[in-house]
Amino acid sequence: MVPRTHSVWKWWKAAFRPVGLTVVGIVVLAGTVWALRASQLPPADFTFSNLGEIKTVDPALVTGASEGRVVEALFEGLTTWHAENLTPQPGVAYRWEISEDALTYRFFLRPEACWSDGTPVTAEDFIWSFRRFLHPETAAEYAAELWYIEGAKKYTTGQVELGEPVEVELHTKPPGALPFAAGVIVRGKLVGLWDQSGLRVLPEWQGELATWSRGKPAYDLSTPVFFVEVDGQLRRFQKGAQLAGTEDYRWLLYDFQAVGIRAVDPYRLEIRLRHPVPYFLSLMGFYPFSPVPRHRVERYGFPEWTKPGKIVSNGPFVLQFRRIRDRIRLVKNPYYWNRDAVRLEVVDILAVESYTTNLNLYFTEQVDWIPTVPPEVVAELRKRRPNEFRSFPLLGTYYYLLNTGRPPLDDVRVRRALAMAIDREQIVEKVVRGGQRPLQSMVPEIISRYVPGYRPQQGPTFNVAEARRLLAEAGYPGGRNFPPIDILYNTSEAHQAIAELVQSQWQQHLGIKVGLRNQEWAAYLSSRRRGEFSVARAGWIGDYVDPVTFLDMFSGESPLNNTRWNNPEYNQLLEEARLERDPLVRLQLLERAERILMDELPAIPLYEYVSQNLVRPYVRGFFDNPKDFHPLKYIWIDQQLKQAIFRKEGLGVLFGW
Amino acid sequence: MIFRFLLRRLLWLVVTLWVVFTISFFLMRAVPGGPFDRERQLDPQVEANLRARYQLDQPLWRQYLGELGRVARGDLGYSYRLADFRVSEIILQGLPISASVGVLGLAMAVVLGLSAGCASAVCRGSVVDVGLMILATVGIALPSFVIAGVAIILFVFLIPLFPAAGWGSWSHLILPAFCVGAPYSASIARLARTALLEVLSQEYIRTAYAKGVGTGGVVFRHAMKLALLPVVSYLGPAAAGILTGSVVVEKIFSLPGLGVHFVEAATQRDYTLAMGLILVYTLLLFILNTIVDLCYRLLDPRVEIA
Numbered sequence: 001m002v003p004r005t006h007s008v009w010k011w012w013k014a015a016f017r018p019v020g021l022t023v024v025g026i027v028v029l030a031g032t033v034w035a036l037r038a039s040q041l042p043p044a045d046f047t048f049s050n051l052g053e054i055k056t057v058d059p060a061l062v063t064g065a066s067e068g069r070v071v072e073a074l075f076e077g078l079t080t081w082h083a084e085n086l087t088p089q090p091g092v093a094y095r096w097e098i099s100e101d102a103l104t105y106r107f108f109l110r111p112e113a114c115w116s117d118g119t120p121v122t123a124e125d126f127i128w129s130f131r132r133f134l135h136p137e138t139a140a141e142y143a144a145e146l147w148y149i150e151g152a153k154k155y156t157t158g159q160v161e162l163g164e165p166v167e168v169e170l171h172t173k174p175p176g177a178l179p180f181a182a183g184v185i186v187r188g189k190l191v192g193l194w195d196q197s198g199l200r201v202l203p204e205w206q207g208e209l210a211t212w213s214r215g216k217p218a219y220d221l222s223t224p225v226f227f228v229e230v231d232g233q234l235r236r237f238q239k240g241a242q243l244a245g246t247e248d249y250r251w252l253l254y255d256f257q258a259v260g261i262r263a264v265d266p267y268r269l270e271i272r273l274r275h276p277v278p279y280f281l282s283l284m285g286f287y288p289f290s291p292v293p294r295h296r297v298e299r300y301g302f303p304e305w306t307k308p309g310k311i312v313s314n315g316p317f318v319l320q321f322r323r324i325r326d327r328i329r330l331v332k333n334p335y336y337w338n339r340d341a342v343r344l345e346v347v348d349i350l351a352v353e354s355y356t357t358n359l360n361l362y363f364t365e366q367v368d369w370i371p372t373v374p375p376e377v378v379a380e381l382r383k384r385r386p387n388e389f390r391s392f393p394l395l396g397t398y399y400y401l402l403n404t405g406r407p408p409l410d411d412v413r414v415r416r417a418l419a420m421a422i423d424r425e426q427i428v429e430k431v432v433r434g435g436q437r438p439l440q441s442m443v444p445e446i447i448s449r450y451v452p453g454y455r456p457q458q459g460p461t462f463n464v465a466e467a468r469r470l471l472a473e474a475g476y477p478g479g480r481n482f483p484p485i486d487i488l489y490n491t492s493e494a495h496q497a498i499a500e501l502v503q504s505q506w507q508q509h510l511g512i513k514v515g516l517r518n519q520e521w522a523a524y525l526s527s528r529r530r531g532e533f534s535v536a537r538a539g540w541i542g543d544y545v546d547p548v549t550f551l552d553m554f555s556g557e558s559p560l561n562n563t564r565w566n567n568p569e570y571n572q573l574l575e576e577a578r579l580e581r582d583p584l585v586r587l588q589l590l591e592r593a594e595r596i597l598m599d600e601l602p603a604i605p606l607y608e609y610v611s612q613n614l615v616r617p618y619v620r621g622f623f624d625n626p627k628d629f630h631p632l633k634y635i636w637i638d639q640q641l642k643q644a645i646f647r648k649e650g651l652g653v654l655f656g657w
Numbered sequence: 658m659i660f661r662f663l664l665r666r667l668l669w670l671v672v673t674l675w676v677v678f679t680i681s682f683f684l685m686r687a688v689p690g691g692p693f694d695r696e697r698q699l700d701p702q703v704e705a706n707l708r709a710r711y712q713l714d715q716p717l718w719r720q721y722l723g724e725l726g727r728v729a730r731g732d733l734g735y736s737y738r739l740a741d742f743r744v745s746e747i748i749l750q751g752l753p754i755s756a757s758v759g760v761l762g763l764a765m766a767v768v769l770g771l772s773a774g775c776a777s778a779v780c781r782g783s784v785v786d787v788g789l790m791i792l793a794t795v796g797i798a799l800p801s802f803v804i805a806g807v808a809i810i811l812f813v814f815l816i817p818l819f820p821a822a823g824w825g826s827w828s829h830l831i832l833p834a835f836c837v838g839a840p841y842s843a844s845i846a847r848l849a850r851t852a853l854l855e856v857l858s859q860e861y862i863r864t865a866y867a868k869g870v871g872t873g874g875v876v877f878r879h880a881m882k883l884a885l886l887p888v889v890s891y892l893g894p895a896a897a898g899i900l901t902g903s904v905v906v907e908k909i910f911s912l913p914g915l916g917v918h919f920v921e922a923a924t925q926r927d928y929t930l931a932m933g934l935i936l937v938y939t940l941l942l943f944i945l946n947t948i949v950d951l952c953y954r955l956l957d958p959r960v961e962i963a
Contacts, residue, residue: 028760041825056740139706141699157702303741324742324750325913326824352822352911360809360821361911522690522926529694559700 044329044348045637046619048369049358053325053351057306059290060133060140065371065541065628068287070349073330073632074313075290078107078126078269079281083623083634086450086545088281092121092291092314092337093269102276102581107284109267114335115293116312123263129291131155131256142288145543148280150260150272158253162202165255166190166228168237171248180301183250187257188235192227201227208234212245226252276581279546286544290315316342316633325351330632343621343636359614365646368616368637371628375494378434378612387617391435392624393446395542396609397550398439400487400502400535401528404602405564408483409534413474415601418535420460420467421509422502428607431497436607442554442597443547444608446626450545454587459598459605464509471510479511485534486515490524495537498606528562536562541609545626547590548577554597565602618642659951666947670940677939678728678932682721685928692737692926711737724932733933738925744933747918752937754824755907755914759899761830762837766895770842771888774849775876778884781854789846796843805836805909822911833910837903841895848891852884886953893949897942 054067059075062068078096079088093107113121130149133140134156147153160166168186192201192209201209209227223239225246238246260272273280283289293312296305305311308321316338317330328349332342350367352358355374361367373381373389381389408414424438439445441456448454460466468478476482487503489495496518503514514535519527528536542549553560556571570593577589597603611628618641621634693699693707708714712723727734733744773793777786796804812832813821819832856862857880865879904916915934922931 053739055738058741061740136702136706137710139703139710141703141707143703144700156706303735306741322741323824323913324739324747325917350823350911351913353917354908354911357822357909357911360813361823364813364817364821366821366823520924522694522924523688524690525694526689526691 041329042346044346045344046346046369046632046635047348047350047367049350049352049361049367049371050328051351051358051371052353054328056303057311057319058302059288059292060129060138061302062288063141069371069630069632070328070330071287071290072315072629073317073347074311074315074319075287075292076113076315076336077285077287077290078109079285080631081282081285081627081629083621083629083631084625086282086625086627086629088285091285092126093284096281102278103273105271105273105280106264107269107271109269110337111267112337113314114337115314116318116333116335118335119293119295119312121291121314122266123269124266125291125294126269127261127263128294130261130289131259132292132297133289134256134259135251136253137251140288142286145283145286146289148273148275148277148283150274151254151258152260154254155256155259158251160190160252160254162190162193162200164190165258166226167251167253167255167257168226168228168235168249169251169253171250178295178298181298186228186230186235187255188228188230190226191229191234193224194221194227195224196221205229205234212236228252275578278583278586279544282544282546316631317347320346327351338633342633344632347632362614365649368619369622369630370614372612373614375432375434381614382435385614388614390611390613390615390622390624392611392628393437393444393626394609394611394628395444395446395450395545395626396540397442397444397605398436398498398537398539398607398609399442399603399605401533401538401563401603402601403531403534403536403563405531406485406534408474408476409485411474412600413470414476415604416460417467417470417474417510418506419601419604420463420470421506422604422606423462423505424606425462426505427498427501431501432494432607434612435610437610439605439608440598441594442603442605443550443594444542444626446608447545447547450626451547451587453584454547455591456547457591457594457598459601467509471512476512479513482510482512484513484515486517487535487537488517488519488524488527488533489537490521491518499537531562531564533562538603539609542627547587547594548574551590551593551597554602561602563602565600567596567600570596570600616642616645618645663947666943670943673943674936674939677935678725679721681932681935682724683717685926685931686717688926690926692928694926728932728936733936734929736922736927736930738922738927738930744930747930748915748933748937751913751915751918754912755900755903755916757830758833758837758903758906758912758914759896761834762899762903763841763892763896764838765834766838766841766845766899767888767892768842769838770845771849773842773846774888775853775881777846777850778853778857779872779876786850790850793843793846796839797847799840800905801836801840802905802909804839805832805906808832808836809909822909824911824913829910829912833903833906833912836906836909837899841899844891844895845888848887849884852887853880856880856884889949889952892952893946896945896949900938900941900945 050066050069052066054070055064056062056067057070057074059071062071076091078091078093080091081087082089092109092113094110095108097106109121109123111120115121130146132138134143134146134152136156136158143156147156154160166188169182170184170186172184173181174184191205192199194213199209199213205227223242225236225238225243228235228237236246237249237252239248241248262270264270277283291314296310296312299305300310308319311319313319313333316333316336318333320329320331322328330347330349332345333339336342352361355372358370359373359377362370402409402415402418404410428436428438437445440458440461443454443456445456447456471477471479487499489499499516503516506512506514527533540550540553551574552558554563554565554570555561555574556566573589573593577586577593580586580589611624615622618638620636620638622630693704699707705714712720736742736744736747739747773789777789780786809821809832812818819828823829853876862875862880865875903914904920907914907916918930919934921927922934
């Protein structure tokens with residue numbers, strides 16, 4: 001042996017061997033046991049994969065499809081959607097009246113609707129929830145969808161004009177308020193505003209305000225002073241109350257009482273719109289517009305109120321627990337008004353991301369439904385599991401954006417030539433291979449089945465000869481002198497494969513050279529936004545079943561319009577459609593708008609998305625629809641069939657050790 | 658001496674964390690895109706409200722100081738993307754899982770690697786040696802996701818021993834740990850074999866044999882200790898590799914560990930979560946390296962630690 005020299009080391013070594021190793025062993029073991037704690041869960045009635053961890057269960061803050069699947073199970077809005085035809089059905093509101101001018105909606109709430117702690121859901125709950133939704137502090141991403149309501153936009157943006165009613169939230173809390181409740185609110189009229197651009201005052205207050213401001217040193221006015229008339233008295237508000245004679249405040253907003261939402265009585269809610277919105281009833285069934293429990297939110301604040309044990313909900317299910325990136329467990333809500341119709345007791349929602357892993361879980365009977373499958377197995381699944389693989393057209397368009405601000409794409413002939421040189425059949429059959437249908441219109445074809453009277457307008461079809469002719473006419477015969485352009489897409493095998501195919505089709509049919517540029521998601525979005533692209537891949541899933549969700553994004557002022565294309569006639573048609581009260585005339589206006597879009601081609605539609613659900617045959621009450629919306633409250637399990645299938649496959653009691 | 662060594666390391670740790678924090682902070686904000694980028698672009702006012710909510714509307718230096726202060730107090734803040742959770746909650750839930758897989762994987766790698774390495778060295782030149790070393794070479798060449806694919810086909814579908822993915826019981830842990838550890842066990846086997854062969858040719862081994870100690874005694878009592886040195890020095894980077902490399906395996910087996918959070922936090926510009934994870938990883942790697950340094954000293958007293 002090598003001689004030992006240092007006594008400290010001797011001690012360290014002597015101590016480490018027996019004690020150290022045992023300690024390390026115990027720590028590792030204890031750690032693993034701790035990590036595995038609560039592992040022996042009782043099985044759920046129904047388990048499905050949600051394709052990833054959700055952002056939040058707070059309805060006001062959710063955006064994605066994964067979040068939607070959870071939120072729609074927990075909460076219920078004024079209306080709900082029919083699982084097959086998506087028409088608005090009674091939700092918390094059991095009936096509604098719409099005024100003659102289609103601007104005022106009166107909802108009658110069912111008195112038996114409750115939160116999962118037994119507290120009734122009233123019109124005040126909805127008003128408070130909508131107010132929270134619109135409040136700038138909440139920063140709800142869907143806020144713009146509620147701006148159809150009178151005054152709602154002003155409330156969110158906080159832009160108030162002189163003479164308009166305002167509400168000022170102070171730092172002090174009303175007596176007896178919950179910890180996260182809003183502060184005392186002072187209501188009044190904005191009579192003056194003093195900021196860097198000077199003093200603006202309503203004429204009747206001119207004299208008084210001028211006197212007040214004259215005596216003040218005109219230093220830093222980056223925090224403006226608001227003059228508000230409250231009950232005949234003048235009060236001055238400034239952030240931080242830097243100037244003498246001003247009061248500090250938290251928020252100064254357009255008065256919510258002037259927003260078109262009010263309670264007629266505890267069970268009657270009235271909403272007034274700025275212009276007719278034919279899909280407003282549907283919108284009220286969209287999960288972000290579900291009510292949230294004021295008594296919990298104000299007690300715990302966000303995000304604490306979303307924790308199991310603190311959250312209460314008014315939908316068919318309640319949240320039992322969440323394990324990050326593992327699962328969310330829901331149990332049936334015993335207080336749900338329609339509880340007798342809900343047949344699942346326990347639902348597990350797994351956060352499995354990888355498509356292949358999802359498929360493995362499905363085949364080993366760990367999950368009953370996966371909402372998507374790897375594209376390469378679609379053909380095989382169609383053949384081998386025709387009863388389980390369910391593909392249905394979605395209200396979604398995959399398309400290429402063309403930057404019309406950049407030559408040569410500023411020339412409509414070039415855009416048409418590019419569109420005509422794309423063989424969409426080849427794209428869906430060779431590359432996408434998921435049963436998608438080629439699309440010649442911006443609004444997906446499937447819409448005509450749900451919005452009768454709308455015919456999606458077709459763009460130019462595949463026609464190489466005509467494409468070449470147009471390109472030559474634009475000054476690039478045979479693709480000569482064609483400036484270099486590239487296709488921008490976010491990193492993904494599927495997008496890459498499509499871009500490569502389009503690249504080769506353009507090369508082959510038009511003789512032009514096109515580069516490919518892939519960027520990861522956030523960088524790609526940023527490039528798109530700044531217009532740093534020639535051609536960019538894009539996809540759009542409609543928010544609601546109406547053509548306007550696809551057409552609005554090409555209007556000149558839409559923040560989604562990255563194409564630099566701004567057509568006054570198009571904008572005008574959309575504006576006319578917005579104000580039109582006759583639904584059929586409105587659809588005709590929208591058709592005309594899409595006609596312009598498809599002639600001008602700031603974007604080339606490629607195909608219509610499809611849903612690709614893989615659902616066990618014993619799962620009943622699962623319906624196909626273009627929103628890929630599958631509410632859990634309708635789903636039930638055919639136990640006999642399930643047992644029979646599990647026996648036949650010889651699995652089921654596995655993995656018990 | 659050992660205390661002074663640890664104290665100095667601690668000091669360096671603080672400096673390292675600060676440097677890592679600073680670089681990450683500015684790098685994250687320098688890359689294009691932000692946490693509120695969506696395909697559905699937000700209304701400018703809504704986005705401004707969002708930015709204000711997360712204090713992103715303030716000048717960069719103020720954000721930096723604010724966040725540094727918070728982190729120094731041990732508050733990692735709320736995640737942007739998993740908005741219902743604090744970063745500390747996410748780490749607390751994910752770390753034990755990643756650690757379980759990592760430790761088990763490392764243990765498998767060491768046990769398998771050492772046994773194979775010893776067997777090869779002792780039976781040098783035999784069929785066993787050649788077979789094991791071919792296996793080891795293949796093992797090094799194969800990335801863990803290939804091993805995972807093969808393991809799933811074998812042990813989930815053909816011989817249904819383990820669940821395909823998920824988390825909840827011991828059986829969920831075995832395959833991922835194996836897939837994480839396999840490439841490293843192959844490297845360890847090769848390292849152990851080479852080292853053991855070299856040690857076995859030294860004179861004190863001959864003495865041991867001359868004293869009449871059997872092969873097992875010579876290998877395990879006399880030769881192993883020195884032969885372990887290169888293996889131990891390899892374990893530092895290996896542990897780091899397992900820690901960061903488990904991302905793919907975690908994804909394939911859908912384990913709710915930290916690996917996937919790490920990748921997603923970066924791609925989704927979840928500033929707080931990314932920062933929290935970066936700091937945790939820095940801390941872990943630092944601790945691992947320190948342990949490896951200590952182990953050197955333990956195995957070979959000739960090594961001086963400074």
